[in-house]
Amino acid sequence: MxxxxxxxxxxxxxxxxxxxxxxxxxxxxxxxxxxxxxxxxxxxxxxxxxxxxxxxxxxxxxxxxxxxxxxxxxxxxxxxxxxxxxxxxxxxxxxxxxxxxxxxxxxxxxxxxVEPAVEDAGELAHVLEILRWSPDDLNPDLPPRIAYAGARHLVLSTATRQRLADLDYDFDGLLAYMLELDLTTLQLVWQESPTVFHVRDPFPVGGVVEDPATGAAAAAFGAYLRELGKGQPTITLHQGDDLGRPSLITVELRPDDPRVRVSGTAVPITAPA
The missing domain is CATH 3.10.310.10 (Diaminopimelate Epimerase; Chain A, domain 1)
Known part of the structure; x- marks a missing residue:
């Protein structure tokens, strides 16, 4: 067994x-x-x-x-x-x-x-429609990109915490979009400060509406920030708050290594959650 x-x-x-x-x-x-x-x-x-x-x-x-x-x-x-x-x-x-x-x-x-990579996100009208977002919801200081550090993630930054909190998307539509672009999650982001971000990660390709903590996306996001010239040595990501499963992820960027370090704790669950 x-x-x-x-x-x-x-x-x-x-x-x-x-x-x-x-x-x-x-x-x-x-x-x-x-x-x-x-x-x-x-x-x-x-x-x-x-x-x-x-x-x-x-x-x-x-x-x-x-x-x-x-x-x-x-x-x-x-x-x-x-x-x-x-x-x-x-x-x-x-x-x-x-x-x-x-x-x-x-x-x-x-x-x-693994060695990260960042690329242009391409046309966004369709995915914004799926998310029920408008172009005005995006933060122009953190432009959309597809980031990779072991898996591919579309990074979209919103201008307000409220927009991040009001996550209501077309599950089947996003699933089809992500399969077409070989995306693992969307990394939806709101910036609280230069070193603190709140994130949410829809994961329909895994059969899950939303992931409460996504280490692969955190690594990709670190690479994304460095590519934009906005990376800090240590970055804190808050995820899962809107799901009632708060998570804390630390991202470290080193000047002598393009790879991204992601840290966190883990504890046993005695019964299925």
Whole structure:
């Protein structure tokens, strides 16, 4: 019988953050079995360690499909390993590339993204219609881009916190749009200060209306800010507040490394959330 651990990532409370399933021994499971388990768990992602080695292969499944990289499930898996083996370093081999993760004595995990990239977002009228936003809702100081740090995310910044709070979109329409552009989530952003942002992440491609904490999008957003010349050494992202699952994500940008570091805690969930 496959043992599935459950963790809430980017929080210190089991009822906060983003729940993730973690399977530390997925040897012998095929794609169909991993997808079935992820659907049964019902979280936005479940991580599967498929081999015990110095560089550990990991795969991520939403209830609907496999995704190349998932930040919150990576943090959850690293913390689960640290609780079993002690704090330290681990390198995960993901479909997006190698992702080193360190876990300190307080069980705070820091992942280092794959090489990021940022590109033009293209025409926006259709996605704004799907979101029921107008062009006037956008913040001109943070222009739309598609950012990548293991998975692709469309970054859209709104001028007001209220616009971010009033999330009401066409689920099927956004699903089709995201599949066409190979997007994992939308990173919807409101800037509180140069170093503090509030974000929401619709995730219809995973069968989820909204993700309460998205480490992959946080890494991509760090790359986005650096590309715009607005990156700070440390950036704080608040996510999940509007869902009642508050999450805290720290993003670190280093001048000598284009990769982005994303940090957070994770705690066990004793019963399905």
């Amino acid at each position: 496959t043992t599935v651990l459950r963790y809430a990532a980017f929080t210190s409370e089991p009822d906060g953050g983003n729940p993730a399933g973690v399977v530390l021994d997925a040897n012998g499971l095929d794609d169909a079995e991993m997808l079935r388990i992820a659907a049964e768990v019902g979280y936005s992602e479940t991580a599967f360690l498929t081999e015990a080695s110095d560089v550990q292969p990991v795969r991520y499944f939403s209830p609907k499909a496999e995704v190349p990289f998932c930040g919150h499930a990576t943090v959850a898996t690293a913390v689960a390993l640290a609780e079993r083996n002690g704090p330290g370093e681990v390198v995960f081999s993901t479909r997006a590339g190698l992702v080193p993760v360190s876990v300190d004595e307080k069980l705070r995990a820091t992942l280092t993204s």
